[in-house]
Amino acid sequence: KEFPDGYLYSQFCFYYNQWKARVNPTMHMDHKVGDKLYVDFAGEKMSITDKDTGEITPVEVFVAILGASQLTYVEAVMSQQKEDFIAACENTLHFIGGVPAAIVPDNLKAAVTKSSRYEPTLNETFEDFADHYGTTILPARAYRPRDKALVEGAVKIIYTKIYAPLNKQVCHSLAELNTAIWQALEVHNSQLLKGRNYSRKLQFEEIERQTLAPLPVLRYQFKKQFQARVIKNGHVNLGPDKHYYSVPYRYIGKRVKLLYSRTIVEIYSNYERIALHPRNKNPYGYTTDKEHMASTHRFKSDWTPDMFLDWAASIHEDVRLYILQILERKQHPEQAYKSCLGVLGFAKKAGNERLTIACQRALSYGVYNYKTIQTILENKMDNYEESLFADELPMPNHDNIRGKDYYK
Incomplete structure (x- = not known):
């Protein structure tokens, strides 16, 4: 109302942008070779068409570009979820054949859980992916497209170089669409840069490939x-x-x-x-x-026949023979193990020597169980003279005894 002859909207915007450029200038960035890989999703989607139903499914387009050589990678994925995002980042690293010092993503949820100007909280899975490949994540500041101007520019270029050639082509699967994208991408990377005598691919091979860290032997397993x-x-x-x-x-x-x-x-x-x-x-x-x-549970889990036989052999060979007889006669392994544990436990209570003699006694009886050894040791039968058991006692002479001739 005060200035009816003032600028209209378009002229106002023109002069405002001129003023803004003077008070908020941009800085030219010199990118170090092998330093940063910028990644982002294109704003416009591509699509695949179901062959049977004709249903059109929109798909996201992932774009990555190396800072120094400007070698570009493009891939269509089903979503911006972390599974698809991380898989696309991994495919990029294998496409360029190495690992840069840092990956610079936008503040999408698949990469950054909580944005911050100084120390953003990274998505744990994406951080694990970076650890696997030995690189660093440096998220761009939120709402600061200049932090990733290179990839923003790459997105605009692929609209012309990739979207336009494929505009009339109908693809029925993600694999078919990506095959077409990569064919157009090869042309784009091999084309000479404007006003220069080299292409992105040639510049990459000459100055950047050798500066990238080697890829690990195994691919990342998504967790x-x-x-x-x-x-x-x-x-x-x-x-x-x-x-x-x-x-x-x-x-x-x-x-x-x-x-x-x-x-x-x-x-x-x-x-x-x-x-x-x-x-x-x-x-x-x-x-x-x-x-x-x-420790007690670990000991029990180690119970095996060999474990008890080795334990018994460390005491005496006759003890091992006795334990072997117990193991062979018990129907259930755990029942045998408990008997063996009880018998071998006497080595600590009575000593190796007494246990050895007790096992020798029990072997001569042909009885193989824990209670037999317990009885021998408790009654101190291991101290009896061997002759009392080994030799037969003579029959005494007496008038009331009929003798062997009586029964003929």
Whole structure:
């Protein structure tokens, strides 16, 4: 109302942007070779079409670019969830054939749990992925597109170089769409940069490839999380498999976090890994590490025939023979183990020598059980002279005894 002849909207915006550029200038960034890989999702989606129903499914487009050489990678994924995001980041590293010093993502939930100007909280799975590949995550500041201007520019370029050529092409699967994307991407990376005599790919091979860290031997295994409480027998139940895994017995009753992949299960308490097991999908089964058990339970779990025979042999060979007879005669192994444990326990109470003699006595009787050894030792029968048992006593002479000739 005060300035009816003033600027209209378009002219106002034009002069405002000129003023803004003077008071808020941008800085040219010189990117170190092998330093940063910028990753982001394109704003516009692509799509795949169901061959049978004709249903069109929109898909996300992941874009990554190396800072120094500007080598670009593009891949279509089903969503921006961490599973698809991490898989795309991993495919990027294998595409470039090495690992940069840092990965710079936007503040999407798959990468950053809580944004911060100084120390953002990273998604645990994405951080684990970075640890596996020996790199660092440096999230861009929230609402600061200049922090990742390179990848923002790359997104604009792929709209022309990849979206446009594939605009009229109908793809029926994600794999088919990605094959078409990568063909167009190869052309883009091999094309000479404007005003220069080299391409992104040529520049990458010449200055950046050798500066990247080597890839690890194994690919990253995506891990899922599960929270559970350690039960009284020192095991924790992984709900999706209904399988039990042992933890050190001192954690009984505490809540722990399980990180599990296709082949391994890791168990954490207060960010400290307390157990590592191979994954077993046998429902209601138990996977137990003996080191996690209390000493008394560990001893019992070690019960085997060889364990008792070795223990007996360390006392005397006759003791070993007696234990062997017990093991062979008992129907149930645990019944035999308890008898063996009782017999061998006498070595501590009565001594090795007395136990050896007692076993020799019992072997001569042909009776093989715990009570026989107990009776011999309690009645001190091991102190009797051998001749009392080995030799037959002579028949005394007496008038009232008829003698052997009487019965002929």
